[in-house]
Amino acid sequence: MTMRCALSLLVLLGACTLPSHQMKKGGEAGAGFSGPVMAVSQNQEAGTCGGVLAGSAVSVPGSSLSGVNETKQGARGAAKLPKPELPVTPEVQRELRRFTERDRSFIVTSLRSREKFYDEIRAEFRKEGVPEELLNVAAIESRFTPNALSPRGARGMWQFIRSTAHLYGLKTVGRRDERLDPVRSAQAAARHLKDLYNSLGDWFLALAAYNAGLGSVTKALSRSEVADFWSLARAGKLRRETAEYVPRFIAVTLIIKDLEKYGFEKATTGLG
DSSP, X not given: OOXXXXXXXXXXXXXXXXXXXXXXXXXXXXXXXXXXXXXXXXGTTOSSSTTSOTTOOOOOTTOSGGGGGGGGGOOSSOOOOOOOOOOOOHHHXXXXXXXXXXXXXXXXHHHHHHTTTXXXXXXXXXXXXXXXXXXXHXXXXXXXXXXXXXXXXXXXXXXXXXXXXXXXXXXXXXXXXXXXXXXXXXXXXXXXXXXXXXXXXXXXXXXXXHHHOHHHHHHHHHTSSOOSHHHHHHTTOSOHHHHHHHHHHHHHHHHHHTTGXXXXXXXXXXXX
16 A cells, blocks of 8 residues: 555544534644643544544554554553654754743743653653653643643643543543543553554654644645655644644753753752
8 A cells, every 4th residue: 555545544534523613723823831731732633533543443554543442451562662853943943942032931840840750651651662752742731730721621741632531541530530640641642642653654743643633644744745744844734833843842852851051950940
């Protein structure tokens, strides 16, 4: 099966039950900087799919989604996925300036919150073979805030909507909401990110899908002659929020990896 045929199949499957009224309108990227939640991630396109093929056991070439039900049974000798590249593109430079100049408090707040349960959530990512750099998705989503709530109903550090939470084994019954559990939600997030990577074969596309939904990204790919995130973003094939999501992730990751280089003291971030 050719790559374009596989993408077409993903588009058809990913569009199965995505209510258009739940899609976030473009031009709202970065609005969450003034609140506890920066973005509403995979929930933008998610109604019942939540960024993956909800409830689907369909086998897609090169995809781990055919085994999505196995996520409820735990990792089975998970292979270690490659680390994401961290290129300093003009888009990333813009985000670096944001976080090292006018939004410095974002880094400080995120790291202080992260330290309360960093070892536990890092362990969950290691079990799933997902690079630790991807933990910073939680910084972009919620500043590592376990009880974060978006106006659209996404909850927790990873901003899961109910359907995606249920797909990855998180319970949301009565007062019990495992999206608010730092460890259980981290396990679900690691598996969700791994599924997206295995479906798209690229971390930048996987991150775009975490934000916009798998169907949105595969549709953009199927309608374009390019097959990489940067080309899609620069050609206007992705919503503004999604186009900014990946460089924002890269910038935050670069800063957290080398705080002193970017003018942060470990003592002020709770790491000293």
